[in-house]
Amino acid sequence: MTTSDDTTTTTEYATGQPARMRWAQHAPEVYKAMVRLDTAAKQGLDPKLVELVRLRASQINHCAFCLDMHTKDALAAGERVQRIVQLPAWEESRHFYTEKELAAIELTEAVTVLTDGFVPDDVYERASKHFEEAELAQLIATITVINAWNRFGVATRAVPGHYQAGDFG
Numbered sequence: 109m110t111t112s113d114d115t116t117t118t119t120e121y122a123t124g125q126p127a128r129m130r131w132a133q134h135a136p137e138v139y140k141a142m143v144r145l146d147t148a149a150k151q152g153l154d155p156k157l158v159e160l161v162r163l164r165a166s167q168i169n170h171c172a173f174c175l176d177m178h179t180k181d182a183l184a185a186g187e188r189v190q191r192i193v194q195l196p197a198w199e200e201s202r203h204f205y206t207e208k209e210l211a212a213i214e215l216t217e218a219v220t221v222l223t224d225g226f227v228p229d230d231v232y233e234r235a236s237k238h239f240e241e242a243e244l245a246q247l248i249a250t251i252t253v254i255n256a257w258n259r260f261g262v263a264t265r266a267v268p269g270h271y272q273a274g275d276f277g
Contacts, residue, residue, distance in 0.1 A: 128265045142256065143276070149249035152242070155185040157212055160195065160205075161247070162254045164216045167196055169258035173266035177276075184273035208238040212247055219251045 132139035150158045159182035166174035182192055194201035198213050205213065215235040218227040239247055260266070 124267060124269075125265055127267050128263075131260055131264045142253070142260075145249075146253050146257070149246060149253045152246050153250060156182065156187050157209060157247075158250055159185055159187060160191070160209060161212055161216045161250055163192065163195055164198070164213050165220045165251060165254045166258055168217065168220045169255065169262060171258040171261040171266075172268040173261040173271070174254070174258055176268035177271045180271060180273040211235040211238045215247065216251050219248065220255055 159178050162178040163175065163182060166178060179192055183189070191204050194204050195213070198205065198210065202210060211234045214231050215227070218231045235247070236244055
């Protein structure tokens with residue numbers, strides 16, 4: 109519903125769903141271990157690339173909290189809005205990304221979905237052409253960690269909208 113007068117317009121948005129639980133409060137050691145794993149996984153990777161990977165996995169996994177968080181973190185890292193907006197349609201918008209980024213996005217999808225129960229050889233080979241082995245290991249770790257975060261967020265219905273860039277390091 110929208111109301112209007114001479115000076116302001118007010119929009120009433122739908123009521124949000126409450127979180128099911130704050131899992132980090134109930135499993136603090138797991139949360140702390142996840143934070144440490146997340147920090148270790150992204151070491152040596154370009155921050156913008158990390159955020160693109162996190163965003164793409166979060167889109168696939170429908171994690172609203174992570175989408176909110178990583179959009180804000182990507183923007184804070186200097187990512188362009190247009191590249192964030194085009195990410196769900198990256199295959200049709202390849203010209204917005206480098207070949208290295210495309211290989212990382214494609215690998216992210218393969219690891220996240222595991223449609224055939226494995227990551228296809230051609231996807232892995234494309235990624236290995238753009239990433240040295242140690243960097244590829246970090247990328248796979250980053251993809252794996254965001255998928256775990258997504259599952260915590262979706263399972264507990266973490267509420268998006270309140271995160272500020274950099275809140276969690």
